[in-house]
Amino acid sequence: MTRIFRDLAGILLIYAVYAAVTVLLYDLDSFFTDSPPIWPIVMLLCSLIGMLIWYALGEWVIRPNAPSTTWYGTWFLLLALILGCACYVTFEEFKLPDSYPWLHFLGGVGAYYLSSVLFSPLFAKYRLWPSRLIRKW
Numbered sequence: 078m079t080r081i082f083r084d085l086a087g088i089l090l091i092y093a094v095y096a097a098v099t100v101l102l103y104d105l106d107s108f109f110t111d112s113p114p115i116w117p118i119v120m121l122l123c124s125l126i127g128m129l130i131w132y133a134l135g136e137w138v139i140r141p142n143a144p145s146t147t148w149y150g151t152w153f154l155l156l157a158l159i160l161g162c163a164c165y166v167t168f169e170e171f172k173l174p175d176s177y178p179w180l181h182f183l184g185g186v187g188a189y190y191l192s193s194v195l196f197s198p199l200f201a202k203y204r205l206w207p208s209r210l211i212r213k214w
Contacts, residue, residue, distance in 0.1 A: 084132065084196040091195070092125050095188045102177050116166045116173075117180065123162040124185035127155045128192045135198030148204050152193065159189050 099117045100108060107114055134151055163181040170176040194208045202208065 080199065081136065084198070087196040088125075088128055088132065088192045091188050091192050092121065092128075095124075095184045096121055099180060099184060102180060103175075114173075114176075116170050116176075120163060120166045120181045120185040123166075124159050124189045127159045128189050131155050131189075131193060132196070132198055135201040139200070141200040145204070148201055152201075152205065156186070156189065159186055 099121065103114050103117060131152060135148070139147055139151065163185050166181045166185075167178040170178045170181070190205075194205050194211060197205060197208065
């Protein structure tokens with residue numbers, strides 16, 4: 078049980094860093110106005126929900142002895158959904174002044190990938206590259 082809490086804390090830490098960078102780029106005061114920048118928040122939540130779904134499926138739904146195609150297929154399907162969300166959010170961001178469209182790909186997709194490599198569920202722990210080289214816990 079402590080492994081699950083450690084993994085979830087690590088995932089939330091990566092997304093907290095992503096959120097902090099987002100807030101610093103968009104300016105903290107803009108998040109407390111009547112019209113905060115909604116698209117960065119949408120991308121952050123889309124990526125975080127995708128990662129939590131990956132963790133929940135890997136921990137409690139997908140069988141440990143399931144074929145690799147099941148594991149990789151699930152991960153890539155969630156990645157495709159996050160990429161689709163990033164494309165849509167980027168499209169919407171191009172309409173606005175003072176936006177950072179590259180942030181959605183680097184932040185949203187990057188946070189999903191980094192969280193997956195470092196904090197995947199137990200039976201998917203070493204499936205993604207380069208987790209076998211990085212993860213020693």
